[in-house]
Amino acid sequence: MALARREIAPEQIKEQMAVCARLRAARGEGERFAMVDTYGCQQNESDSEILRGYLREMGYTVTDDEQAAEVIVVNTCAVREHAQMRVFGNVGALTHIKREHPERIVVLCGCMAQSETIREQIRRSYRMVDLCFGPNDIWRFPELLERTFQVHGLPGNRSRVFEATEEGAVIEGVPRARDGSVKAWLTIMNGCNNFCSYCIVPYVRGRERSRRPEEVVAEAAALVAAGYRDITLLGQNVNSYGRGLDEKVDFADLLRRINAIEGDFRIRFMTSHPKDATERLFEAMAECEKCAPHIHLPVQSGSDRILRAMNRHYTRSQYLTVAETARRYIPGLVLTTDVIVGFPGETEEDFLDTLRLTEEVEFDSMFTFIYSRRPGTPAAELPDNASREEIQSRFDRLVESANAVSARLHRAQEGKTLRVLIDGPGRSGEYNLSSRTAGGRLVHLRGDETLIGSWADARITGSNTYALFGELV
Numbered sequence: 001m002a003l004a005r006r007e008i009a010p011e012q013i014k015e016q017m018a019v020c021a022r023l024r025a026a027r028g029e030g031e032r033f034a035m036v037d038t039y040g041c042q043q044n045e046s047d048s049e050i051l052r053g054y055l056r057e058m059g060y061t062v063t064d065d066e067q068a069a070e071v072i073v074v075n076t077c078a079v080r081e082h083a084q085m086r087v088f089g090n091v092g093a094l095t096h097i098k099r100e101h102p103e104r105i106v107v108l109c110g111c112m113a114q115s116e117t118i119r120e121q122i123r124r125s126y127r128m129v130d131l132c133f134g135p136n137d138i139w140r141f142p143e144l145l146e147r148t149f150q151v152h153g154l155p156g157n158r159s160r161v162f163e164a165t166e167e168g169a170v171i172e173g174v175p176r177a178r179d180g181s182v183k184a185w186l187t188i189m190n191g192c193n194n195f196c197s198y199c200i201v202p203y204v205r206g207r208e209r210s211r212r213p214e215e216v217v218a219e220a221a222a223l224v225a226a227g228y229r230d231i232t233l234l235g236q237n238v239n240s241y242g243r244g245l246d247e248k249v250d251f252a253d254l255l256r257r258i259n260a261i262e263g264d265f266r267i268r269f270m271t272s273h274p275k276d277a278t279e280r281l282f283e284a285m286a287e288c289e290k291c292a293p294h295i296h297l298p299v300q301s302g303s304d305r306i307l308r309a310m311n312r313h314y315t316r317s318q319y320l321t322v323a324e325t326a327r328r329y330i331p332g333l334v335l336t337t338d339v340i341v342g343f344p345g346e347t348e349e350d351f352l353d354t355l356r357l358t359e360e361v362e363f364d365s366m367f368t369f370i371y372s373r374r375p376g377t378p379a380a381e382l383p384d385n386a387s388r389e390e391i392q393s394r395f396d397r398l399v400e401s402a403n404a405v406s407a408r409l410h411r412a413q414e415g416k417t418l419r420v421l422i423d424g425p426g427r428s429g430e431y432n433l434s435s436r437t438a439g440g441r442l443v444h445l446r447g448d449e450t451l452i453g454s455w456a457d458a459r460i461t462g463s464n465t466y467a468l469f470g471e472l473v
Contacts, residue, residue: 005244006169008139013173019142024059034060035069040077042234042270046185047138048075053175054141071105076112078200080372091126098128107131114164114204134164135205139171168206172215182423182453183230184223188216192236197311197378201236210241213249217257224263229421233269239276252284259288267291275313277322282329293330294440298338302357303350306343323361334364334439342371342391344382351394364409366402370395403465410463417459422451442467
């Protein structure tokens with residue numbers, strides 16, 4: 001049964017902005033600093049833009065220096081155990097700052113904070129955390145911070161503010177402070193209805209809810225007018241965009257509407273679920289000249305038995321058909337994927353099915369992960385039947401195969417002249433500029449840094465597994 005759609009009224013956002021104004025006035029004169037430390041996916045990065053936007057409205061200057069920050073916000077990820085442990089370690093390390101400066105406020109928010117178990121762990125063991133709230137409450141950040149200041153300032157008061165609204169909502173009109181001026185995230189929907197057996201996202205971000213298309217298009221147009229040249233549409237499964245809206249609109253329709261905006265820019269999107277990737281989508285991608293010829297299509301496994309256990313709703317054969325169809329519609333398509341190794345019950349033959357599929361598809365790049373057990377998901381109850389050493393061996397073999405394919409596909413680009421967007425300073429030795437092809441391949445260049453934000457033609461002179469190297473022409 002579909003859940004009722006819930007939208008935050010404009011008046012409620014105005015109330016939050018009024019709180020920002022009160023906090024700004026209460027802070028007094030002089031520069032004040034705040035820090036936002038982000039873990040996890042692009043959606044978390046997008047959420048942090050809202051947090052920084054609110055902090056700016058409160059009168060704070062955002063800094064990376066935790067020693068200077070009067071408010072330290074840690075925006076967390078719960079998808080993998082490694083990210084979770086990093087958060088616990090880095091939050092614990094703030095103890096010395098809190099001891100030296102007890103007036104400072106430490107905030108833990110994001111997906112980890114949506115878990116009742118983790119909130120209780122934070123409450124018991126991480127006394128330096130003053131405010132803790134989940135992703136569904138991000139729009140209430142000013143109100144929650146104001147409450148934190150109120151209880152924090154009472155003599156002898158050890159109260160803290162912990163919130164985690166269960167029901168997600170659609171939010172418009174919140175301020176954003178974006179990183180950079182060339183690339184931008186644009187959230188089109190939030191939540192997920194797929195309930196893959198290994199994934200915590202539906203439990204911490206809630207069910208799917210799409211923004212209205214006119215709001216998305218207006219934000220995209222504003223980004224283009226502001227000079228952004230690379231816009232990535234975000235959603236846990238962008239292919240299911242539009243479900244629950246009054247207007248009959250899907251993701252292919254949305255791509256066409258954004259493509260119609262005047263300007264020289266690229267449209268990207270993350271992430272697509274294979275079961276919902278249709279010919280209609282590929283046709284729209286092919287017809288929209290601003291849509292990047294790239295699709296990230298997580299396969300997760302090449303074994304039908306494991307795909308059933310993962311609750312992925314497609315077979316190996318169906319995935320191969322989707323990949324072939326996408327390449328037929330979009331010449332030169334860059335196809336990337338995610339793969340999980342060591343899912344509970346995976347055998348050597350299951351793994352070999354995955355290895356054979358990835359070698360058959362020849363992904364341009366792969367994000368490979370060893371399965372991370374997430375409490376609260378169905379897969380967490382499944383028994384393992386492989387040792388850690390066996391799983392690591394499979395992982396290493398998969399990575400070796402993926403790297404060989406990526407290196408070969410990159411070598412095939414050598415000698416070509418490609419149109420790239422120079423999107424930032426370089427981080428590869430003598431190459432001082434970073435750029436991306438239409439398909440999203442990284443190209444290292446040398447040139448004047450005033451070129452950042454502009455289009456250029458680059459002749460590819462070299463490559464490795466991870467990137468291309470070129471010269472401006």
